[in-house]
Amino acid sequence: MFRSRVTPVNVNQLPGLNTLGISAARIDYAPLNPPYTYSPNPVLKNKLFAKYLYPGDMFVFREGLIHFQFNVGKNNAVAFADLSSQNSGVITVANVVFGSNPQINPAVLIKGFQVEKNVIDHLEAQFWTNTD
Template identity: 50%
Template sequence: MKLFVILLVCAFAISSSFASDPSPLQDICVAIKEPKDAVFVNGKFCKNPNLTVADDFFFQGLNIPQSTDNKVRSLITGVDVNKMPGLNTLGVSVARIDFAPNGVNPPHFHPRSSEILMCMEGELYVGFVLSNAFENRFITKVLKPGDLFAFPLGMIHFQLNIGKTPAVAFASFGSQNPGLITVGNAVFGANPPIGPEVLIKAFQLDKKTIDYLQSQLWFNNRI
C-alpha cells in the first residue's frame, strides 16, 4: 500500500510538471533564429549567454493605446517569447487588451497557460465555461478598475466592454508562449475549411447558415 501511495504521488508530481512550461536548466536562454553555435531549449535556439544584452529582456510600448477600428472592436498586444527573446525558458508572458465601447475579445482559449486579467480602465463583462464534465457551467463577473479575474488553462473565455468609454486590461500568463485559439476563427475559418457536413451535424444548423459563417473573414485581433 505504501509503495502504491509513493507511486501515486510521483505520478501526480510528474504530471504537474508538464502542466506548464518546463523549468529552465540554466540562468538565461535568449531565443535566436540562427542555430549556429546555439542550444535548442523549449522550442527555441539559445544565444550564447555571454552575448546577451539588456534589450533581449526589454519591450517598450504597452502604455500606448492601440486602434480598435476592426470587426470585434478590440485589439490584443501580446508580449511573448516571439517579441521578447529573453522570455525563453522563463515561463511568463503578458498582453495588453484595448476595447472600444461594446468591443469584445471573442471566445477563445490558451492551450498552454492559465491567465490572470486585471481591468485597468472601463468596465468589463468576463467569463469562462467549464468542461463537459461540469456540465459546461458558466462562471462570470463584471470587472471594474483594479479588479482581477482568473481564467483556468484550456477553458473557453471572453471579455466584453459593457461601459460607455474605452476599456483597457492587462493579462499575465504562466507560459512564454501561451498560444491563442479563437473559437469562431478555428471552427468556421479553418484552412482548408472543415467539411460542412461535420458542422451541420455538430451545430445543428442548416447548410446555408454554415456556408455563410464559413464565408466570413474571421478577424485575428492580436498583434
C-alpha cells in the first residue's frame, strides 16, 4: 500500500549477530513510511520530534516512540538504520488497529478515537479491500 521496502540485516540473515544485540536495515522510502513503533514508551508520550533531513544527515529514534518518515522531496529517499536488537520487529500502528485479524470491535475504535462509525468503516476498508 505504501510501497516502502525494508531490507533487513538481522540475526536471520547474518547468524553472526546472535547475542550482539544489534542489527541494521536499508529502507527505500515511498512518499510516506506510516507511523510505527517497536515497543511502548510512556515517558515521552504525545511529544512530536520533527526534522528535515538532507543527504548525510542523521536522526536518532528513541525506542518506544511512534515514528514515521515523510518524503517531501521529488526523488526517492533511502536510509540506513542501526537497531539495538538482533531481531527487531516493527509494529505498524494502522495495520494493527485497522487491519487486525480478527478485527477489533468497532465500538472500541469509535470510543478510542472519538469518531463516528463511518470513519472507522472507511479506515478498515483500506486494509481489507486493498491488495497492493
